[in-house]
Amino acid sequence: MDNSFNTMNAFDTEDNIDLKQELRRYLRYWPWFVFTVMLLLIGAYLYLRYAPRIYETYAKVKILDESEGLELPTSAFIFKRSNINLENEKEILTSYLIMDRVVRELNLNTSFYEEGTIQTSQIETLPLTFKQIIEPDSISKTISYKINVKANGLEIIDVDTEEVFSFSEHSTLNSDTNLPFEISLRSEASEKDIIGKTFLINFKSIKNVALGLKAKIGVEAIGEQSDLLKLVITGESKELSEKILNTLMDEFNRDGIYDRQLVSKRTLDFIDERFVFLEQELDSIEVNRQDFKQSNNIVDIIADAQLGLEQRAQSDEELFRIEHQLTLSDLLENSLKNNTESDLLPANIGIENSSINVLITDYNSAVINRDRYLSSGGANNPIVQKAVTQVENLKANLNRSLETYSNQLEASRQQLSSRNRRFSGTVSQIPEKEKLLRAINRQQKIKESLYLLLLQKREEAAINLAITEPSIKVVEYALTGGNPISPKSHIIYAGALLGGLLIPFGILYLMFMLDTKLHGKDDITKVSSKIPVIGEIPFKKNKEDVVFDDPDSRSALAESFRILSSNVDYILPVKDDHKAKVIYCTSTIKGEGKTYVSINLSLALSSINKKVLLIGADLRNPQIHTHIKQDKHNPGLSNYLHDGNFNWRDGLRKGFDKHPNHDILLSGDIPPNPAHLLTNGRFTKLIEEAKDEYDYIIVDTAPTILVTDTLLISQLADATIYLVRADYTEKNLLKYSVDLSETGKLKNVAYVVNSVGASKSYGYGYNYGYNYGYGSNV
Structure with a gap:
């Protein structure tokens, strides 16, 4: 016997495939195709009938530039690109801090479901009066309860322990249980609608829900040259998804407003602290002036010489202005030295040096950016480290500028004092008492003007705090499409139809490919035509x-x-x-x-x-x-x-x-x-x-x-x-x-x-054996 006999396959001699014959070979099993198609179409119908409907909800917001607010764009805006970093805003929008606030605001760590015959679907709220007793922060793991509403009362089952709580009425208010919630019927009319239904209540930790929400919400930029962001979320409940997106936008806006209000709040705190010291100093000056006049029996002093008085008055005004600036500079310098945490500095308190005011503004902006980056990234984040370095550099520059400015003022004051001494020669006839009284009056005037200036700045800061511009403009509040995105019936039915054709085709193809039996005359002629x-x-x-x-x-x-x-x-x-x-x-x-x-x-x-x-x-x-x-x-x-x-x-x-x-x-x-x-x-x-x-x-x-x-x-x-x-x-x-x-x-x-024609199937097995036994006659 030829050794190649055991490995020879009849298909090896096939060079050409008769497509008509192959098609007829498959069409012989058309009932299989019809049955499979019908079976999968019925399965697709049942799936579409009971599968949960998933809807897509979206909202659109415009991120506002802090330097522009809600103002109309100017001609300069056309040629200037916005300094808004949308990637940073997207990270802040989906940060855990914002998600935590949304979860707490909507109490999302408590979810409700209605259990049906086949599927369980999520609902926004229970059709019962629900009061949560357990504190959200005390929930460390998932806790689930099943509520069976019966005609004669309620049955509540702890899903984890399978402990059953039975109530003879449709309320738990009059029962002493350790349940983490209380429920009762809203009205007698609702009793008929919910009897026989089953509801589920799930309590989850805020952290897990916030992380899940963080992964669920998508944020994407609308176009490359746009400041618009699109927020997307999918879920079964339209109302709940819309609430989540609207609350997310509100929390993000409040977070931005809070950052902008930090400068005003710090200015108010600084001024309030200085008011205490200024009031004490003014009271002390008033008392000294009163005592000086009483002790010297002074009622009024007539000016000595008009020219001397005018020159002296002019010099005093210049000296007053310089001392005023020195005082403000010293106050700001002390505040900067005592500010070990690099917090915000008061802005626009009266310093006449424009470069120092610009440095204060830049320093406060850098502090706000640093704090914002710290809230969304770790201390080792390169962006955070860069922001911290920027704050320290600005602080050092501001320190040096203040020292330089103070030195300049001090030099000017010395020059003015020298001039005053020359002017004193011309008015030497003015009694020493007048000189002392003028000194007292000058100190009083300085403190009063400083007090009025701080009072004015306090009102400005309070106004800015009250009218802080929003950080976003809502272009579209949360909207949900009318048609669910999942499941899509036409795709499901098309897939069922395609699967109904491909599954039997694939099975038959494998059967034919693995088939080693002959089935007719053609199989013989392919092997031997002689x-x-x-x-x-x-x-x-x-x-x-x-x-x-x-x-x-x-x-x-x-x-x-x-x-x-x-x-x-x-x-x-x-x-x-x-x-x-x-x-x-x-x-x-x-x-x-x-x-x-x-x-x-x-x-x-x-x-x-x-x-x-x-x-x-x-x-x-x-x-x-x-x-x-x-x-x-x-x-x-x-x-x-x-x-x-x-x-x-x-x-x-x-x-x-x-x-x-x-x-x-x-x-x-x-x-x-x-x-x-x-x-x-x-x-x-x-x-x-x-x-x-x-x-x-x-x-x-x-x-x-x-x-x-x-x-x-x-x-x-x-x-x-x-x-x-x-x-x-x-x-x-x-x-x-x-x-x-x-x-x-x-x-x-x-x-x-x-x-x-014994069988239309080409799938008979190999179990007939090669042994020559004693059995069938055929």
């Missing part, structure tokens, strides 16, 4: 009516064997001796139908008035006796081969009453050495003697793959009918029969395909 196929026997469902016992039958089975008997004549060699023609029926393995075909072929030949002898030469597994209801141990071929005194004619049987020209020689007793008996010469003698008495000799031989019985007597045949069975015979076994024919081990071989 050996003819002379017959195709249809599959017979009724196993009891498989014998062609009526010569006049017009059944499909009878016609197929008549066609086979006619085709057999074409392959038989032409002889002039008028002796019987010997036809062998064999197969590769057991179960391919050689006995079945042998009997019916012999009957088909007998029905045309030919004398036919059917010999059961399968001595190992005889089956002919089962079709004629004869005893298996009746004398037959084995008895003749073994016993030289036994006449084979004594073993002939008439198995079919309507076929008088049909004789059967059974196999006889099963011998221990069939091969030895078949080669002892008596089988050849039997064939030669029978040729003189019959027109056809049909020999039912043993399968060829495991035993050599058929090959030992194959030279006596005029033709060899080689049986293969559709949906049963392996394609690679054909190579073996082709090899037997090509090597001459079998003479004049022709194929017959048995059980054609």
Whole structure:
């Protein structure tokens, strides 16, 4: 046997694919496709019927520039890009700090669900009066309760512990329980609507809910050159999703407003602190002035000289202005030194140096940016470290500027003092008391003007605090689309339809790809075009009516064997001796139908008035006796081969009453050495003697793959009918029969395909085995 036999696959010889045949091959299973499509469409309908509807809610906001607020854009705006960093604003919008505020504002760590027959859907609120007792911050893990509303009361079940709380009325207010909430009916009218329903209450930790909300909300910029942001959230409840987005925008706006109010609040605090000291100093000056006048009996002083007084007054005004600036500079410098945490500084308190005012403004902006970045990122964040360094640099610059400014003022004051001393010579006649009184008046005036200035700045800061501009402009409040984004019916139905076609196609494709059985004549011709196929026997469902016992039958089975008997004549060699023609029926393995075909072929030949002898030469597994209801141990071929005194004619049987020209020689007793008996010469003698008495000799031989019985007597045949069975015979076994024919081990071989159309499925297994057992006759 060729070593390549076991690995040869019949499909290896296929070079071309007949698309029409392949299509017909799949369309044969159209009920599978229809059933699968209908099944998946029904499944899609049920899924769409009970799947939760997910809606998309969105809102749009414009981030306002702090330097612009709500003012209309100017011509300069067209040529100046906004300094808003949308990426930072997006991070702040979805920061845990903002989400925590939203969760607390809406109490999102408590969620409600209504349990239906098939699905459980989320609802915004319970149709009951609900009061939460447990503090949100005390919830560290998920706690769930199931509420069954019955006609006679309430049943509350702790899902984790399965503890049941029963109430005889529709309220828990009058019962002493350790439940973390209280519920009761809102009104008698609502009782009818909720009886028989089941609700779920879930308590979750604020942290987990905030983190979940953070992951759920999407923020994206609208366009590359725009300051607009789009906020998106998906959920089952439209109302709840809209509340979340609107609350998120409010909290973000409040956070921005709070940052802008920090400067005003710090200015107010600074001024309030200075008021305490100024009031004490003014009171002290007033008391000193009063005491000075009383002790010196001074009521009024007449000016000495108009010129001297004017020069002195002018000098005093300049000195007053410089001392005023020195005082403000000292106050601001002390505040900056005492400000160890680098907090905000008061702005616009009267310093006349524009560079210092610009530095104060830049310093306060840097502090606000630093605090904002710290709230959304860690201390090791490069952006945060950069902001901290910027604050420290500005603080150092401001310190140096104040020192320089103070030095300049001090130098100016010394110059003015020197001038005043020169002017004092011109008014030396003015009593010393007048000088002292003027000093007191000057100090009083300085403190009063400073007090009034701080009072004015305090009012300005209070006004700025009250009218702080918003940090965002809401372009669109939360809106929810009318149609759910999930599930999408057209996609689900299209997927179901496509799946209904692809699933059976894929299964069939795998079945066909893994199929190793032959199914008809085409499979044989693909392997061997030299050996003819002379017959195709249809599959017979009724196993009891498989014998062609009526010569006049017009059944499909009878016609197929008549066609086979006619085709057999074409392959038989032409002889002039008028002796019987010997036809062998064999197969590769057991179960391919050689006995079945042998009997019916012999009957088909007998029905045309030919004398036919059917010999059961399968001595190992005889089956002919089962079709004629004869005893298996009746004398037959084995008895003749073994016993030289036994006449084979004594073993002939008439198995079919309507076929008088049909004789059967059974196999006889099963011998221990069939091969030895078949080669002892008596089988050849039997064939030669029978040729003189019959027109056809049909020999039912043993399968060829495991035993050599058929090959030992194959030279006596005029033709060899080689049986293969559709949906049963392996394609690679054909190579073996082709090899037997090509090597001459079998003479004049022709194929017959048995059980054609037995099954539309190409998925029969491999469990028939290669053993040569004793069982089925087909």
